[in-house]
Amino acid sequence: MNDRAPAPGGLALIQDLVNTLDIEARTDELDTEAGRERFGLAPADVDAARELRESLRAVCLAHAGHAPHQEVRPLGELLAGAPLLVRVDGSDGAASLAPADPEPLVSRVAAAVAEAVVAGTWSRLKGCEAETCRWAYYDRSPGGRGRWCDMGVCGARAKMRAYRARRGRPAGQPSADPPGRP
Numbered sequence: 092m093n094d095r096a097p098a099p100g101g102l103a104l105i106q107d108l109v110n111t112l113d114i115e116a117r118t119d120e121l122d123t124e125a126g127r128e129r130f131g132l133a134p135a136d137v138d139a140a141r142e143l144r145e146s147l148r149a150v151c152l153a154h155a156g157h158a159p160h161q162e163v164r165p166l167g168e169l170l171a172g173a174p175l176l177v178r179v180d181g182s183d184g185a186a187s188l189a190p191a192d193p194e195p196l197v198s199r200v201a202a203a204v205a206e207a208v209v210a211g212t213w214s215r216l217k218g219c220e221a222e223t224c225r226w227a228y229y230d231r232s233p234g235g236r237g238r239w240c241d242m243g244v245c246g247a248r249a250k251m252r253a254y255r256a257r258r259g260r261p262a263g264q265p266s267a268d269p270p271g272r273p
Contacts, residue, residue: 096229096231098229099229100210102215102229104199105147105200109144114222114224114225119141130196131194142164146164148160149166154218155218160218169197170197170201173190173197176188190202215229216229
């Protein structure tokens with residue numbers, strides 16, 4: 092449902108994980124072998140991955156100024172079990188954070204969050220305002236005020252609902268205006 096470019100750096104992993112659930116279609120890629128393989132998950136890891144995904148979704152919604160979509164375990168609690176190491180490049184002294192154990196998904200997510208915080212991009216990963224969507228998207232708008240994952244779908248639907256509300260017609264009721272008039 093998202094026509095935007097993927098999020099930069101490690102945020103792409105988080106965006107991909109959040110977007111494994113299609114609320115409107117009622118499908119979850121983590122239910123499939125291919126979906127689990129994308130994240131290196133065994134079937135036994137799926138419940139923890141879903142809990143992580145929904146905590147990430149709640150944070151993305153908060154970045155966009157929205158309340159959580161459901162009660163979730165705080166992301167900080169989930170990431171606390173994923174220690175990071177400081178790596179320093181001996182040739183130029185550049186430092187970076189890396190997961191102590193890169194295998195678990197939570198460790199890779201923790202490293203991605205840390206990288207994004209340092210880069211100043213963490214708060215640009217947002218959750219779509221549309222209740223039937225809630226996909227994660229990277230807000231590249233100059234003012235950082237994007238509201239929907241896709242203006243052509245979720246944004247257009249919201250604008251049409253607002254238009255109909257202003258015109259005093261329920262959604263789905265045909266217009267009484269003559270053809271060619273708004």
